[in-house]
Amino acid sequence: GAGVSQTPSNKVTEKGKYVELRCDPISGHTALYWYRQSLGQGPEFLIYFQGTGAADDSGLPNDRFFAVRPEGSVSTLKIQRTERGDSAVYLCASSLDGADSPLHFGNGTRLTVT
Amino acid sequence: GESVGLHLPTLSVQEGDNSIINCAYSNSASDYFIWYKQESGKGPQFIIDIRSNMDKRQGQRVTVLLNKTVKHLSLQIAATQPGDSAVYFCAEGSSGSARQLTFGSGTQLTVLP
Numbered sequence: 001g002a003g004v005s006q007t008p009s010n011k012v013t014e015k016g017k018y019v020e021l022r023c024d025p026i027s028g029h030t031a032l033y034w035y036r037q038s039l040g041q042g043p044e045f046l047i048y049f050q051g052t053g054a055a056d057d058s059g060l061p062n063d064r065f066f067a068v069r070p071e072g073s074v075s076t077l078k079i080q081r082t083e084r085g086d087s088a089v090y091l092c093a094s095s096l097d098g099a100d101s102p103l104h105f106g107n108g109t110r111l112t113v114t
Numbered sequence: 115g116e117s118v119g120l121h122l123p124t125l126s127v128q129e130g131d132n133s134i135i136n137c138a139y140s141n142s143a144s145d146y147f148i149w150y151k152q153e154s155g156k157g158p159q160f161i162i163d164i165r166s167n168m169d170k171r172q173g174q175r176v177t178v179l180l181n182k183t184v185k186h187l188s189l190q191i192a193a194t195q196p197g198d199s200a201v202y203f204c205a206e207g208s209s210g211s212a213r214q215l216t217f218g219s220g221t222q223l224t225v226l227p
Contacts (some may be wrong), residue, residue, distance in 0.1 A: 042203050042217030043158065056214060080215050102148060103215065105157035
């Protein structure tokens with residue numbers, strides 16, 4: 001497929017558990033982004049990778065959230081000790097160069113913390 | 115704080131009519147603006163973008179207008195079709211750097227038959 005792929009599409013977990021959300025960006029895109037979208041709201045920035053490094057993680061809400069992109073392609077967003085307030089759709093996006101090209105989003109992972 | 119917002123949360127138009135979705139922004143440092151369409155259960159889909167050195171840009175059936183004087187952005191959709199029904203978001207950012215976009219809360223466009 002040509003688009004950004006996110007797995008799983010839905011994830012239900014219990015409060016306090018650990019979750020991992022995966023993102024496969026568009027092939028050749030060097031920039032990768034994670035956003036979070038709550039119901040009825042626009043997406044909110046979490047973190048941006050240029051290559052393997054996190055160039056901007058200012059949107060991560062606290063130290064329970066962490067993301068990696070070890071080989072500059074696939075990224076994993078990790079959430080420790082999940083809380084009910086973490087329930088949202090987690091969107092991944094990629095862009096060709098992180099500068100002048102638009103972001104292309106995946107369909108997201110809907111996380112529900114019970 | 116500075117934010118991007120939309121004037122109307124909902125908009126209903128007749129099929130075949132033109133649609134205009136408005137957006138206000140307040141961050142004077144933003145020089146890049148983008149419109150996304152989001153259908154239920156899907157991620158935002160890129161529609162069109164514009165940089166601050168332009169005041170108008172056209173795509174297929176869509177036009178984005180930027181008025182920097184009053185910090186206003188609009189998306190015009192010509193001959194609106196049922197498939198255009200979705201939530202539309204405007205977002206702002208800074209070109210040439212990490213593309214940390216700030217999104218508005220969205221406008222629900224409904225196309226009536």
